[in-house]
Structures are given as C-alpha cells and as structure tokens.
Amino acid sequence: MDAEKKALVFDVxxxxxxxxxxxxxxxxxxxSAWSEYLDACETIANDECSVLTDxxxxxxxxxxxxxxxxxxxxxxxxxxxxxxxxxxxxxxxxLYRAGASGVPAYDGISARxxxxxxxxxxxxxxxxxxxxxxxVAVEAGLAAxxxxxxESLADSFVSERFTWLxxxxxxxxxxxxxxxxxxxxxxxxxxxxxxxxxxxxxxxISEINLERK
Numbered sequence: 001m002d003a004e005k006k007a008l009v010f011d012v013x014x015x016x017x018x019x020x021x022x023x024x025x026x027x028x029x030x031x032s033a034w035s036e037y038l039d040a041c042e043t044i045a046n047d048e049c050s051v052l053t054d055x056x057x058x059x060x061x062x063x064x065x066x067x068x069x070x071x072x073x074x075x076x077x078x079x080x081x082x083x084x085x086x087x088x089x090x091x092x093x094x095l096y097r098a099g100a101s102g103v104p105a106y107d108g109i110s111a112r113x114x115x116x117x118x119x120x121x122x123x124x125x126x127x128x129x130x131x132x133x134x135x136v137a138v139e140a141g142l143a144a145x146x147x148x149x150x151e152s153l154a155d156s157f158v159s160e161r162f163t164w165l166x167x168x169x170x171x172x173x174x175x176x177x178x179x180x181x182x183x184x185x186x187x188x189x190x191x192x193x194x195x196x197x198x199x200x201x202x203x204x205i206s207e208i209n210l211e212r213k
C-alpha cells in the first residue's frame with residue numbers, strides 16, 4: 001500500500017472527527033475524492049495481514065459507501081464529541097489511557113507527548129483543539145503529513161500511537177445513534193491499517209534477527 005493511500009485514510013479521519021468545515025468536508029466526500037478513499041480501503045482489505053473485511057459490519061460497509069453529509073457530521077459531533085454530555089464519546093487519547101493516578105483524564109501523558117512532538121516539528125494545532133493535542137483529528141492529521149514526507153517515520157508513529165482506538169471504538173458502539181456506524185467504520189479502517197503496519201514492522205525485525213544469527 002503506497003504512502004499516499006495511507007495519508008488519505010488519515011485525511012478522512014482528521015476531517016471526520018475535527019470541528020466540521022463545510023467546504024473541506026464537501027470536497028473530501030465528493031464522488032471522485034471519496035472513490036479514491038474507498039480504493040484505499042479496498043487496498044487495506046485485500047492486504048494479507050488485514051482483517052478489515054472480517055470486522056466491518058454490513059452497516060459500516062453501507063456507511064462507507066454513502067458518507068454522512070456535512071450537517072449530519074456536525075450534528076453528530078455536537079451530540080457526542082463534547083465532554084460532559086450524557087452520550088459523550090470524546091475522541092481524545094488521554095481519556096482512554098490511564099495516567100499516573102490510574103484514572104484516564106484530559107491532559108494525560110499522551111497529551112504531553114503529542115504537545116512536545118508537535119512543538120518539536122514546529123507545527124501548529126488548530127485553535128479549537130489546542131487544549132487536546134492528543135485529539136484523534138490532530139493525531140490523524142499529523143500521520144497524514146508524515147506519510148507525505150517520511151513513510152518510515154509515519155509507520156512508526158502510527159504503530160505506536162493508535163492502539164487506543166480499539167477502546168474508543170467501544171465507546172462509539174455504545175452510542176444509541178445510527179450515524180455512529182460511519183464513525184465506527186472510519187476507526188475500523190485505521191485499526192486495520194495499523195495492524196498491517198505493525199505486522200510489516202514485525203516481519204522486518206524478524207528478518208534482521210535471522211540475518212544476525
């Protein structure tokens with residue numbers, strides 16, 4: 001799977017979970033652009049190390065083929081991506097990893113890591129996400145940028161950073177909202193890609209160890 005297809009997968013996650021922007025979302029989900037995304041998904045599904053076709057439910061497959069419109073994405077975010085609401089599923093890594101206290105909370109170790117990493121790369125976090133640099137939209141946006149500049153570095157970042165999404169997906173599944181299927185599908189595509197990246201890295205390390213013997 002080439003780096004540009006990997007970048008596209010993360011572009012879509014970034015746009016789907018970030019504060020919605022009309023022009024950007026419409027451009028990304030237009031027929032031609034979305035067909036390219038579906039092609040990237042198919043590439044992942046056909047990879048021998050991927051279980052994407054096994055984990056995507058029929059509802060998720062339908063959701064991927066017919067992406068939510070801008071107003072639907074914005075409404076879903078208002079209902080679920082805001083903390084403190086009865087049905088909150090805030091996509092922030094710190095909330096799914098226990099910190100020093102053993103209790104997940106905002107501004108955990110992952111937030112500080114992402115803040116330091118972004119600063120070291122002299123990048124800027126969107127103003128609305130400054131307080132949560134470990135937001136999935138920020139991490140996905142950085143992954144997409146890395147895939148367009150250094151695929152090896154991007155693979156390392158992705159294999160280490162996105163394991164929390166399995167727990168986050170459970171929070172999405174628990175929502176009583178039909179539109180959750182679209183967001184679950186976006187997450188499943190990333191998890192399948194992460195699995196492939198980690199598998200390839202493991203194979204490479206195994207080959208190096210065999211050569212040393």
